Amino acid sequence: MNYISGPSKQQLDELVILSKQGNRKQAILRANILVNQFPNSYVLQHFIGSMHSQLNVYEDALIAYQKAIKLNPDYAPSHFNLAVALQALTRTNDAINSYQRAIELKRDFAQAHLNLAVLLEEKGERRRSIESYKKAIAIKPDYAQEFNNIGVELQKKGMYVEAIKCYEKATRLKPKFALAHYNMGDILMQINRNDDALYSYKKAIMLQPNYADRNSNLSIAFRNIKFSNPDREMQFFIKSLLDRKTTIVPSDISGAAISLLEYEPIILKLSKDKSSADISQNLKGVILELYKIPILIELLKSCPIHSLSLEKILKNIRSRILLSISKIKLSSEILIFQSALAIQCFNNEYIYDCSEIELNAIEVLVNLVNGKLNNGEQPSSQHILCLASYMSLYDYNFSKRIDCTPEIQEVFNQQIEDKEKEIALKKKIPVLEEITNKISSKVRNQYENNPYPRWITSAHKANPKTISDIVNSLKLNINNSSIIDVNHPKILVAGCGTGQHSISTALRFANSEVLAVDLSLSSLAYAKRKTQELGIANISYMQADILDLNKLDEKFDLIECAGVLHHMEDPMAGWKILKNCLKDSGLMKIALYSELARFDIIKMREEINKLSIEASDISMKLYRNKIINSDSDHHKLISISQDFYSMSALRDLLFHTQEHRFTIPQIKSSIRDLGLKFMGFEDHINVSNFQVNNTEVGDLYDLDKWNIYEEANPAAFISMYQFWCQNSAR
Template sequence: MSLPDKTTIEAKAHLLPILRAAMRAIENSQHSQGEALLDGLLRQEPDFADALHLKGYIALQRGDLASARTWVERAIAADFHFETYHLTLGHIQLAAGERDAAQRSFGVAIVLNKKSPDGYIGLAHVFMAEGALDAAIGALFTAFNGNEKHPETNYMLGYALLSKGDVKQALGYLGRAYQFVPDNVRYRAGFARALREVRLKRPDPKLVAATLPLLGAPGVEPRDLAPVIESAICLDPQFTALAKLDAMPAESIAAAMKAPQFPDPARNKVFAVWLSHGLVGMPALERRLTALRRGALHLAVHEPQALQGRERLLALLAIRAFQAEYVDSVSATEKDLLTRLGATLADAEPAAAAASFAVYAAYEPLYRRSDAARLATAVWPAAYADLKRIQLDEPLRERQLAATIPTLLPIEDDTSRTVQEMYEESPFPRWHQPILGTPLTVDVRLRAALPLQTIPPYAISKPQVLVAGCGTGLHAILAATSYHEAGVLAIDLSRTSLAYARRKADELGIRNIEFAQADILKLGTIARRFDVIESFGVLHHLRDPAAGLAQLVTLLKPHGYMMLGLYSELGRRDVVLARALIARHGYGDSPDEVRRFRTDLPCLDAALAARLSKSSAFYALSDFRDLVFHRQEHRYTPQQLGTLIDDAGLEFLGFEFTSPKVLPQYRERFPNDPKAVDLGNWAQMERDNPDLFANCYRFWLRRRG
């Protein structure tokens, strides 16, 4: 947004303070306040072009394309020569699927101001919507000329290059956009997505320094940062020097840890920050941590005084073990030592024995100890404050919250009860860092998710959103922060998971989520209706997914949208192999059995173990249990998805991808399907790229007709 030109300023100077106040309100997403100010301006000056344009801008942000077009066309009629108006009209036309008209509007903006990059950026949006990446990149390089520090040009150029698969160049442009405006969620998330493709082969302190602040930042998926951060850790000489510990007996590791020259990895900032978030996704890093844990346990039992000076390392080992839900196997010797250590801690105070408590917490969670209440009220040294919070304060708070979660519908189906029991034992997923969205209108959110689809100009204000199967709240919190002025109902089978979700939402100050216990198979009986329903990774665990989907359809408003995530038969091929091994060798699904299978897997099928270990789900017990031990699972092919969707009376709108490369590749392969909705084509695309839907099919639907 820009202020009026000089001539307009001179003629209407007395109105400028109100205009500026309206602009500030709009920039702060206070659209109602901004609109009220603009209405006051227009009562005084009905043809005030800037006020008309800003009214159109607000309508566009709300997804009301018809009103937006009317206001902006009035602004252009009042002042044709201000290029910003034509830019906004172009974006309205593009959102309505009118690409030729949008291209003309952006062309007019370029004629009016050749030095501005915005018209070329608009053209790039048109070209990208048409799948013409080379034309988009050409337009952006034109915009880039003389505007090298323009953040949006850098971002769009990086995004287009990433869509082409040119990760190295894309990373440079996306990094600059993020550097120029680090608070912009789009720039931050775009840079993080590009980092997903980067694994360091040599130290790069500058890139690592730019990556670390992204941890915990809104819009960033933590796992996108894993390749850069974990490869940086493995390149650190101090960390590589510890490789010899992997195969050592505990007493030898303990002796090494006592030595003054011991290369303590906790002194490495990257290692410390990464483990403080509980994130580990590499076998080498896991082996190193379990070796250090063995050595620390030996010292805690035999020479506890030798643990002095290792506070940070011990706290990190315990935090990581807790976040991974103690997925690592424990030898008989370790179990014996842990029993002895536990006995010595029966009456110990954390102020004097915090190091030993931390070692214990690296094997067993503190909140499950019989004296957990005593430990929670005790005074702990500052070095162990995070450990106390994560292993005592937060879990004990969840126990209190679980009793307050309302039951919306009883859990009566036998299969649902079986699944409920599993998630009461292992809430899924246990997460540390939220993924927060940017509040958008439903229409704008859908256009971002489905760039090839034409979303009708139907404005949905204050949308009601249902998250069906919210687990521990990660998805519900993302939804609550992704839709402007939304009210969210998040339901799940597991009261334990819901308590975790409630605690997280409370900590983040998110007040627009209502959590309740309910079974999807009965959900259609409630009186409420929703503008958006999201159910990711849930229906395929029901006894009858089609019956569950039918319940959700009854809750969807006529103009509403639905997002589902369902397992792919091909994408889960390694899971199928693992489940066959589990059945053949008679493994149960208790936590101990999950650990035993995970330990045995390299001997049972080394190649399968290597492939599964590339998934982040391999490194946390509830994730791994959910991956290969789930008690109820259905999988689909694209054709079977089509049948499920048709039988439910729904229309397939398209798959949503986090990677910008997929849709351009599809468009190049299948140019006769410009909206990318032919599931037969997607079946061929998946056969050629078997890992395309390794996590889930993620797709959007609406009522047919």
């Protein structure tokens, strides 16, 4: 029988389209059908091998490449791809032979020379390796891209040392190669070298600013970093990230930023005991010096400043502005600083206490402002900004009579317009059922008064991924794989607070439809406003108690419930209802307080109960001042927490109306009793630390081993246990 030599261009193009669409298995089926028609086509066998390689099915890839080579022994790309597959199967010597054969057939096959060099270097044959590198670079002098590509492949296979060497070679050849610096940052994060990763990310983003928007690791890299030297260039880098608004979580970067601020000469000077006198004698000069610090203004506007020394400085400046307001010579710099200070005080919910003298001065200033308004005049921007640093403008009796001028616009928008929007949105949020549980009602009242967390900007980037991609990236242990085929997941966020959680989930999962519920209408209105500001359309909000969610009569592919169950009267009752809302193969992410990690917090909550301290603003501020002035170790530890620096966070941390805590054995028992299966923790730092001593494949999913890890590291889960489980029902 005579066969046509090979498939048509149209037939081959159809295979390529299937491949580009990610339908590799379908492409293989289609190619095999064509093989029956064109059994002598080496092109088809080569294509089938490529598809198997992309699916990481290397044994099948070998068979296909060997068939292609038998049909056309002189086709160098088939020998090259065969070598890549052999390399993936750690058949190093066979891979070397195949690379060498590819080079014999195509002397200028630069990629084959380069891959051969990498293998020879791994074998310790340094002289031959250098020769191959030289040949590769001679053929293609600018070989940075290829080193980067090999680094990516090695990184996928977990060969981190070898991948780092490739990225180093790429950046030596091309120092301004942003992608290679970026990839270096990613791999350094994987091996827990966060400090080094940060500088690689910095190089990449300074070269290519848009890379900041694609990097979810950047916030993690900044966490827990404290700079030991002044670094103005790093300040400008941090400022550029804060300026972008949605690139990074400001609270993640603030610790690093504050450590840089503490090296500034003016801040060092003001941190001394006599700082009050320095501020009083030269208020304008102090403000102008602070204004010049690159990151200070933007940081003040982005999140609460968690530093007692900076808090003392800011409190003193706020007081001196108020008490000498008639003597201050105005300038644009001073008004910008005052605006940033007012925003900072609003962000921390006016956690700074004030003296009797200040209270009297505020009363005088309020009367002055009202007097001007009664006379048909507008008060000065300086007066308005000063008052806004002590109380939200919306809460003053003159708020509806002041005009929004350019100098006060940011403060006006935040403290008046946003509040009015939230009041209007509250009326439109649907209610599932009236909340009747006594504990749920108490918790709701807490968050009506103190919506938590109050956030300004966050790292909300639209880079959605499929469930399959996320499961693979987190290395979750799937029990029922049907969930990864869900292309339009229905997601429930149970306890969404002020919207950070619901927004990040909606942007994380591709083609998702999110229902976000919470007890507090104030929190939901805040969340709805931020969602609208960001233009996100796939979230619906509803007021509901978890205890009533069975009345939804809906099942969800994914349910996320972070930091909520431990505030319920009976956490297991709530967890059971959530499980009943989950589809048979559905996934659930839970976050719970750790009994071990909250040891110092437990001690302080007992202290608060013993002293019968109320959860009022005045009482909480008085107790906070006691902590600040205390020498007790557990008090000092609490003052380091970011939650110590805003009213809603402080209340959530120490004065919550209801709190349960868990241990890992309790979590294991609860998961079993609910008919769920533990899939793994979502916690980059703890997972990396855990794997240092737990190297077996199944260790990540062994809660007994995780319990041993936590007992050795009691503070490991201070930010809560955050883990995934799957409904094991079939």
